[in-house]
Each structure stands twice: as structure tokens, then as C-alpha cells.
Amino acid sequence: MSIETFEFRSGMRTVTDGLVTGLAILATLVVVAPLVAIFIYLLYMGTSSLNLAFFTQVPKPVGETGGGMANAILGSAILLALASSIGVPIGIGGGIFLAEFGRGTKLANAVRFTADVLNGVPSIVMGLAAYALIVSPRIPFLPFTGHFSAFSGGVALGFMMIPTVCRTTEEMLLMVPHAVREAALGLGVPNWRSVLSITVKTASPGIITGCMLAFARVAGETAPLLFTALGNQFWSASLNQPIAALPLQIYVYAQSPYDDWHRLAWAGSLVLIALIVIAVSLVRFVTSRGVLKGAS
Amino acid sequence: MGVGIEVSNLNAWYGANHTLQDINLNIPANHATALIGPSGCGKSTFVRCINRMHETNPIGRVTGTVRIGDLDIYKDAKPVEIRRRVGMVFQRPNPFPTMSIYDNVAAGLKLNGYSNRRALDEIVERSLKNSALWDEVKDELKKKSGASLSGGQQQRLCIARALAVDPEVLLMDEPASALDPVSTSKIEDLIFQLKSQYTIVIVTHNMQQAARVAEKTGFFLNGRMVEFDSTHKIFTNPSDKRTEDYITGRFG
Amino acid sequence: MNANVTEIRISQAQFQPEPDIPEGQAPDETPSADVSEVRGFLLARGNSALIDRAFSWLMLLCALSIFAIVVLIALELVRGSQLSLHKFGFAFFYKAFTDPDTHLTVYWDPVNELFSARPFVYGTLVSSFLALLMAIPLAVGLAIFLTEMCPRVLRGPLAFLTELLAAIPSVIYGLWAVFVLVPLLRVHVNPLLIHGLGWTGFFNDDNPTGLGYFSAGVILAVMILPIISSLSREVMTAVPHSQREAVLALGATRWEMIRMGVLRNARIGIVGAIILGLGRALGETMAVAMVIGATPEIHRSLLSNGSSMATVIANEYAEAVGEMHLSALTEIGLALFVVTIIVNALAQVLIWAVTRGTPAQAH
Numbered sequence: 086m087s088i089e090t091f092e093f094r095s096g097m098r099t100v101t102d103g104l105v106t107g108l109a110i111l112a113t114l115v116v117v118a119p120l121v122a123i124f125i126y127l128l129y130m131g132t133s134s135l136n137l138a139f140f141t142q143v144p145k146p147v148g149e150t151g152g153g154m155a156n157a158i159l160g161s162a163i164l165l166a167l168a169s170s171i172g173v174p175i176g177i178g179g180g181i182f183l184a185e186f187g188r189g190t191k192l193a194n195a196v197r198f199t200a201d202v203l204n205g206v207p208s209i210v211m212g213l214a215a216y217a218l219i220v221s222p223r224i225p226f227l228p229f230t231g232h233f234s235a236f237s238g239g240v241a242l243g244f245m246m247i248p249t250v251c252r253t254t255e256e257m258l259l260m261v262p263h264a265v266r267e268a269a270l271g272l273g274v275p276n277w278r279s280v281l282s283i284t285v286k287t288a289s290p291g292i293i294t295g296c297m298l299a300f301a302r303v304a305g306e307t308a309p310l311l312f313t314a315l316g317n318q319f320w321s322a323s324l325n326q327p328i329a330a331l332p333l334q335i336y337v338y339a340q341s342p343y344d345d346w347h348r349l350a351w352a353g354s355l356v357l358i359a360l361i362v363i364a365v366s367l368v369r370f371v372t373s374r375g376v377l378k379g380a381s
Numbered sequence: 382m383g384v385g386i387e388v389s390n391l392n393a394w395y396g397a398n399h400t401l402q403d404i405n406l407n408i409p410a411n412h413a414t415a416l417i418g419p420s421g422c423g424k425s426t427f428v429r430c431i432n433r434m435h436e437t438n439p440i441g442r443v444t445g446t447v448r449i450g451d452l453d454i455y456k457d458a459k460p461v462e463i464r465r466r467v468g469m470v471f472q473r474p475n476p477f478p479t480m481s482i483y484d485n486v487a488a489g490l491k492l493n494g495y496s497n498r499r500a501l502d503e504i505v506e507r508s509l510k511n512s513a514l515w516d517e518v519k520d521e522l523k524k525k526s527g528a529s530l531s532g533g534q535q536q537r538l539c540i541a542r543a544l545a546v547d548p549e550v551l552l553m554d555e556p557a558s559a560l561d562p563v564s565t566s567k568i569e570d571l572i573f574q575l576k577s578q579y580t581i582v583i584v585t586h587n588m589q590q591a592a593r594v595a596e597k598t599g600f601f602l603n604g605r606m607v608e609f610d611s612t613h614k615i616f617t618n619p620s621d622k623r624t625e626d627y628i629t630g631r632f633g
Numbered sequence: 634m635n636a637n638v639t640e641i642r643i644s645q646a647q648f649q650p651e652p653d654i655p656e657g658q659a660p661d662e663t664p665s666a667d668v669s670e671v672r673g674f675l676l677a678r679g680n681s682a683l684i685d686r687a688f689s690w691l692m693l694l695c696a697l698s699i700f701a702i703v704v705l706i707a708l709e710l711v712r713g714s715q716l717s718l719h720k721f722g723f724a725f726f727y728k729a730f731t732d733p734d735t736h737l738t739v740y741w742d743p744v745n746e747l748f749s750a751r752p753f754v755y756g757t758l759v760s761s762f763l764a765l766l767m768a769i770p771l772a773v774g775l776a777i778f779l780t781e782m783c784p785r786v787l788r789g790p791l792a793f794l795t796e797l798l799a800a801i802p803s804v805i806y807g808l809w810a811v812f813v814l815v816p817l818l819r820v821h822v823n824p825l826l827i828h829g830l831g832w833t834g835f836f837n838d839d840n841p842t843g844l845g846y847f848s849a850g851v852i853l854a855v856m857i858l859p860i861i862s863s864l865s866r867e868v869m870t871a872v873p874h875s876q877r878e879a880v881l882a883l884g885a886t887r888w889e890m891i892r893m894g895v896l897r898n899a900r901i902g903i904v905g906a907i908i909l910g911l912g913r914a915l916g917e918t919m920a921v922a923m924v925i926g927a928t929p930e931i932h933r934s935l936l937s938n939g940s941s942m943a944t945v946i947a948n949e950y951a952e953a954v955g956e957m958h959l960s961a962l963t964e965i966g967l968a969l970f971v972v973t974i975i976v977n978a979l980a981q982v983l984i985w986a987v988t989r990g991t992p993a994q995a996h
Contacts, residue, residue: 189439262475264471264473264475265475265477265478267434267437267471267475268471268475268476268477268539268542269477269488269492270434270437270464271432271434271464271468271469271471271543272464272465272468272488272489272492272542272543272546273461273462273463273464273465273466273489273493273546274461274488274489274492274493275461275493276461278492278493279492282492283477283492286479287477287478287479289479
């Protein structure tokens with residue numbers, strides 16, 4: 086290779102390097118821009134429509150201004166409570182199995198793999214399953230079946246929480262040092278007691294944050310509720326009837342032709358996003374501080 | 382009061398690794414017995430066979446007989462029962478990180494369902510006094526967490542925790558190896574005081590420690606027990622050449 | 634026996650020395666009643682074998698519930714699509730009907746019970762493909778920047794920002810897309826596309842609304858970007874430093890180091906990340922439903938209205954016109970389920986192969 090060719094090639098390499106660096110920075114900006122744009126717009130549109138009435142009143146009939154999403158907030162709370170009561174215990178139980186009883190076994194690997202795959206199933210499919218299981222009329226004397234209900238929506242959301250909670254619980258339990266478990270065993274503490282009172286207790290900050298993450302994720306889910314909880318324009322706290330939910334209401338209002346309802350949709354989005362940002366930030370804060378404070 | 386331990390034909394494996402081979406010995410009651418030997422010779426595995434901790438490892442296997450008192454611990458009892466009668470202090474201090482000092486000491490009792498508050502208070506106090514930790518922590522029993530103590534204090538806390546369940550045997554696997562010299566000597570003093578009440582088996586790679594503390598000493602090498610005799614004899618006039626080589630520092 | 638040597642070694646140590654008893658800590662020598670009470674209590678405890686076994690079975694049950702849920706979903710979807718499966722068979726996914734009156738191609742006519750999933754499959758594929766096209770370079774670029782180029786100070790906040798992006802609910806993306814993105818595209822971007830690329834036939838100006846495949850592709854791209862990016866980052870960080878150093882030692886520029894030392898090793902994982910993003914795009918419902926136009930037709934122009942599999946289910950399921958309609962929608966759901974499971978399983982295998990089983994983050 087001649088000197089000129091070598092120098093050209095070196096130059097080209099430097100140019101390429103600089104070009105790629107520039108492109109990478111550009112890519113970063115292009116990514117960050119919509120996020121910032123969404124947040125700013127959300128804040129702007131949301132805060133202007135947020136008032137006390139939003140939190141205390143139900144939607145007014147079409148044509149009347151004002152009103153709020155109080156029923157949707159309550160509805161979301163009820164749905165999430167039901168979902169958590171299903172998702173958290175079963176998810177934590179699954180995580181305990183993976184970390185404490187099934188570690189290294191083929192079964193545990195299969196469960197883990199399935200959980201990850203289940204996490205990727207579209208949430209609308211979850212809604213379809215819940216519909217087929219609970220909403221479409223089958224067994225006449227079983228409560229909650231046969232019609233749209235808050236119960237079916239809560240179950241759909243709860244099923245969605247299980248794989249997430251299970252995996253994060255497992256992760257956190259695996260971080261508990263073996264020495265702690267040995268200490269409990271050495272004292273003659275029965276295995277079940279050692280797992281619950283020592284291992285799980287030690288990992289509990291991390292487990293709780295995992296539950297918060299799952300909670301935040303299903304809080305914003307709309308698709309599974311479209312034909313289970315269905316939505317409700319009025320106050321309802323019953324598990325046996327359709328119920329309003331924040332993301333559902335936002336969806337309906339966003340598609341509507343009324344400016345007033347658009348306003349409410351923005352306000353609702355702000356509330357929802359605030360909840361999620363708090364949850365994600367808390368999670369980051371707890372995990373960065375060291376999940377297992379004091380464990381050697 | 383402690384009990385004696387009778388070990389016959391003990392063999393232990395880690396997977397395919399024949400870690401302990403045909404161990405036979407009698408550990409006397411209410412004395413301290415030291416086990417010495419180079420790293421990897423099987424002494425830790427040996428003590429873990431006495432409280433049935435070896436089998437908690439998925440690839441761990443044990444054959445042979447271990448009698449504590451007149452109880453065959455592998456045939457006549459379940460592991461959990463044995464571990465309540467045989468206490469263990471590990472190489473690295475491992476207090477329960479989420480519990481206070483009080484709860485750490487009381488853990489062996491509380492987690493087994495013991496709920497008598499008044500008695501627990503007394504037991505915690507007595508155990509901490511017996512492990513020479515009481516004066517240092519008596520004002521902060523419930524406020525300070527077990528993990529916030531210094532290394533030497535943590536190990537004494539673990540000793541207190543083991544003593545609280547009133548075991549008949551106390552196993553100590555190199556209890557001072559992770560500690561500074563001051564803490565080490567405190568723990569040695571402790572062992573000295575405790576051995577009149579419990580049967581103590583202490584694994585150590587520190588021969589001076591064995592000499593200071595134990596009446597009998599066993600020398601392990603490559604999974605076999607080479608010599609088991611009074612400490613004085615082992616260190617001044619050992620019968621086996623391998624023992625002498627180890628004592629004089631020719632290897633290990 | 635060389636007793637002299639041993640004597641010297643041990644001479645300092647005194648056998649059985651007198652213990653130093655510190656003030657106020659006389660060892661308790663009289664075993665009080667408590668001591669034997671404790672022993673007695675523990676001896677009477679039993680070994681909890683029953684509770685232990687029940688406990689481990691309970692935990693096993695919880696873990697098995699995950700299998701149960703997948704099986705349940707599959708069963709219910711198959712059962713629900715029986716009618717439609719029977720009537721239309723596999724042709725359901727590509728059939729085209731002709732309206733008897735107008736002689737026009739019709740795909741989805743609930744009233745006359747003519748159901749073909751073709752426009753929805755088309756819409757799903759087109760919008761997902763567009764999203765991947767736009768998201769991949771940006772996501773990988775971001776990952777490269779964050780892993781290899783970013784000043785340490787910025788890394789945390791940027792990563793946090795990406796995490797937040799992933800956490801925003803679909804419906805909020807949809808809301809923003811309807812009121813901000815679509816008008817923006819309609820006014821500023823689409824005319825350019827029509828003008829510059831209209832000759833390809835993929836961009837014509839028949840649709841003044843701004844909704845359609847392209848808008849759906851853009852919002853989908855924004856949504857799958859954080860997934861591809863954060864997973865690519867994980868995979869790239871898993872490449873050992875020794876690889877980077879080896880290439881640098883040969884005199885490579887930074888880009889060359891990235892290309893040969895990192896990307897080459899991580900590319901399987903990055904492909905896995907991309908496939909995971911694809912899986913998410915295929916099933917994305919709310920945002921797509923709000924901007925794709927919800928029209929069960931097939932058009933070549935990316936700017937025209939269309940629909941997707943998830944969209945039609947979302948829009949029509951609650952008020953389906955009859956059993957066959959419901960069954961057809963369920964069959965679409967079944968197809969979505971099967972496809973996303975396969976895609977996600979493939980992605981997991983690829984990622985696992987590179988990171989060796991590092992636990993997945995909750996996305």
C-alpha cells in the first residue's frame with residue numbers, strides 16, 4: 086500500500102468515526118425529543134384542565150361543561166386492588182418457588198421462560214381470555230359471570246401482573262446471600278419459616294418495588310378492559326357491574342368529538358402519568374440505594 | 382450440660398469427590414476439641430456432618446453413624462430436630478440483616494414458636510452475657526440492627542444467637558478467622574468459659590488457637606483423620622510423622 | 634521426633650491459660666430452670682415436615698399457575714374461534730370476497746357475515762415493518778451512545794428517561810399522537826413524502842385526515858424504541874471489556890472498536906432485542922387503534938387508512954354483531970396470540986444466548 090493510500094484510509098477512518106459519533110448523538114436527541122415533547126405537552130394541556138372537580142365529579146352529560154373523572158379514578162382503584170390481590174400473592178409464590186425450591190431445575194427454567202413469554206403477549210389477548218372465561222355466559226350460578234363486570238377486568242389485570250411479579254421476586258430472592266439462609270438453617274428453623282421470615286423478609290424492599298412496577302404497568306392498561314370492565318359513565322363500586330377506569334375513559338374521550346371531553350382526557354392522562362412516574366422513580370431510588378441494606 | 386459425640390465410619394461426598402473417608406472418633410462431653418489441618422482437608426465438611434448441614438447441599442452425601450449422646454442423628458431424628466440441639470457458628474459472621482440485636486439472639490426461639498416475652502428477655506440477656514457482648518449493646522438491643530455491629534461484635538452476636546437455644550453441642554467453623562486479633566482473643570476467652578457447659582468442636586487453621594483453647598485435638602489430612610489425641614501430645618510429641626510435619630510448618 | 638522445634642513454636646502458648654474474666658460478666662454457671670425449659674420446648678417442637686411439604690407444594694402451585702394461564706388463554710381462544718375456523722378455514726387470513734351488489738372487493742362485512750382477516754394482517758405487518766424501519770437505527774444508535782460514548786454524568790438520567798418512555802401507557806401515546814403527532818405529520822411531513830416519494834406509489838394524497846399506516850408506524854416506532862434500546866444496551870454491556878481492549882490495542886478508532894469489538898459479539902442479542910420490539914409492535918393496540926383509521930381495507934399508499942388485528946378486536950369486540958362476528962374476532966386474537974408467542978420465544982432464546990440467563994427486566 087502506498088503512503089497516499091494509507092493516509093487516505095486513515096483519514097477516512099477518522100471521518101467515519103466522527104460521522105458515527107454524530108449519528109449516535111443525533112439518534113439520542115431524536116429519541117429524547119418526543120419524550121420531552123410528550124411530557125411538556127401533557128403538563129401544559131393537563132394542568133390547565135385539572136381542577137378539584139376533576140377528582141370529585143362524574144362526567145356530565147354530553148353538552149354540559151365541567152364534570153370530572155372521579156368515577157374513573159375510583160374504578161381504577163378498585164380494579165387495581167382486585168388485580169393486586171390476585172397478582173401479588175401468586176406472583177410472589179411463584180418467585181419463591183423459582184428461587185428457593187426449584188433453583189436449577191428444568192421445571193424452573195420452563196416456568197421462567199414461560200413467564201417472560203407471557204409478559205410479551207398483547208394485553209388485548211388477556212382481555213379476550215378473561216371475556217371467554219368470565220363474561221360470556223356459561224355457568225348460571227357462579228357469581229360475576231355472564232356479563233361485563235369489574236371482576237372480569239380485575240382478573241384480566243391480575244393475570245398480567247403474575248409473570249412480572251414472579252420474575253422480579255425471583256431476582257430479589259437470589260440476591261439474598263447464602264450465609265443468611267445457612268444461619269437460619271443452622272438454628273433448626275423449619276424451611277418454610279426460614280424462607281418466609283428470613284429470606285423473603287430480607288429481600289422485601291426489592292420485592293415490593295417489583296410489585297410497584299407491575300402495578301404501574303397494569304394501571305395504564307386499557308385493552309384488557311375494553312370488553313371486560315367495559316367502562317361506566319356513572320358511579321359504580323360494584324364488582325358485579327361494568328366499572329369506569331382511568332385509561333378506558335381517556336380512550337373514549339380522546340376519540341370523541343367534544344372539546345370538553347378532550348380536556349378531561351388530558352387531565353386524566355396527567356394524573357395517570359404522574360402515578361407512573363412516581364412509581365418508576367421510587368423503584369429506581371430504592372434499587373439504587375441498595376436493595377439489601379445491611380446484608381453482607 | 383453437654384454430651385459426647387461418637388463418630389463411626391463416617392464418609393462424605395460432594396458429588397463424586399470423596400471428601401471424608403472412614404472417620405472414627407469420640408469427642409468428649411464438656412470439653413473443647415480442636416480440628417486442625419491444611420485447607421481442603423475436610424474438617425469443615427466434618428463439622429457440617431454433625432449438624433446435618435452437609436446434606437443441604439444438593440450434591441452432598443453422607444454415610445456412616447454419628448451419635449450425639451445416645452441418639453443416632455441420621456437414623457433416629459430429622460435434620461431440623463438435630464440442628465436445634467447442635468448450634469453452629471460460621472466462618473463469616475452472618476447476623477440476620479433485617480433484625481435488631483434482640484431479635485437476632487431470640488431468632489432461634491421466636492422462629493420456632495416460642496412466645497414467652499419475659500423468659501425471652503432473660504434468655505437474650507443471659508446469652509449476650511455468655512458471649513461477652515452484653516455490656517456493649519445492652520442499651521440498644523432493640524434499636525440497633527444486627528448488621529450494624531463491628532465484625533468481632535457480629536460474631537459474638539452469632540455466638541449468642543447459637544447459645545440462646547441452649548444446644549448440647551456447639552460447632553465453630555473457624556469462628557475467628559475473619560476477625561482482628563483483639564476480637565479473636567475475646568472469642569478464645571469465650572470458648573474457654575463456655576466449654577464447661579457445652580461440648581465444643583472448633584475448626585481452626587490456627588494451631589496456637591487450638592493449643593490455647595482445646596483439651597483434645599484432631600489432625601485431618603486429605604479427608605482422613607490422621608491423629609486424635611490430647612492437645613498437649615499432638616503439639617509436643619505427635620505419633621504420626623504427617624502430624625509432626627504439619628505442626629512444624631513443613632506444609633500447610 | 635524433633636521436640637525442640639515444636640517446643641519453640643508452642644512455647645509462647647500456654648496450655649489451658651486462665652481466662653480473663655472482664656468486670657461484671659461472670660459466666661453463668663448454674664443452669665437455671667429456663668435453660669431446660671428452652672430445651673424441653675424445642676425438643677417438643679416436632680419437625681414441621683407437614684407444613685414444609687404443604688408450603689413447597691403451595692409455592693409450586695403458584696409457579697404452575699403461569700403455565701395454567703397460558704394454557705387457559707390458548708384453550709379459550711381456540712374454543713371461541715371454532716365457528717369461524719369451521720366456516721372459513723385457513724383461507725380466513727387471505728381470502729377476498731366480492732360484494733354481490735357493488736362487485737367491489739370486500740373483506741369484512743359483519744352484517745352479511747363475510748369475514749376475512751386479510752386487511753388486518755396487512756395492516757399489522759405494514760405498521761410493524763414501518764415501525765421497525767424507523768426504530769432500529771435510532772434505538773441501536775441510542776444504545777451505542779449510552780454504552781460507549783456517553784459521558785458518565787449523562788448516562789443515569791438518559792437511561793432513566795428511556796425507562797420512563799417504556800412506562801408510558803399506550804393510551805397516552807395514542808392521545809398525544811391524535812392531537813399532536815398526526816396534525817404535525819399531516820401538515821409538515823406527509824406533503825413532503827407525497828412530493829418526494831409519490832412516484833413509488835406508496836404515498837398518495839387521497840387521505841386528508843393524516844391517519845393511516847404511516848402515522849401508526851411512527852407512533853409504534855416511538856413505543857418500541859425504548860425496548861430495543863435498553864435490551865441492546867444490556868447485551869452490549871455484557872460484552873467483556875477484554876474484547877474492546879483487544880481491538881483498541883490494534884489501533885482501531887472508536888467506531889471500529891464498537892463495530893468489531895462490541896457489535897460483532899452482541900449482534901445476536903441485538904437481533905433478539907429487535908425481535909422483541911417486533912413482538913411488541915405486532916400486539917400494540919390502543920395507540921394504533923387511535924391513529925390507523927380503523928378501515929378494513931387494503932391500500933398500497935402508506936398514507937391511507939387501514940386497520941390492524943389488535944385494532945379491529947379493540948373496536949368491535951364489545952359490540953359484536955352475532956356469534957360469527959365474535960368468533961371471527963376471536964380467531965384473529967388467536968392468530969395474534971400464536972404469532973406473538975413464537976416471536977417472543979425466539980427473541981428470549983436469542984437474548985438468553987448472549988446474556989446467559991441474566992434475569993429479564995420488567996419492561
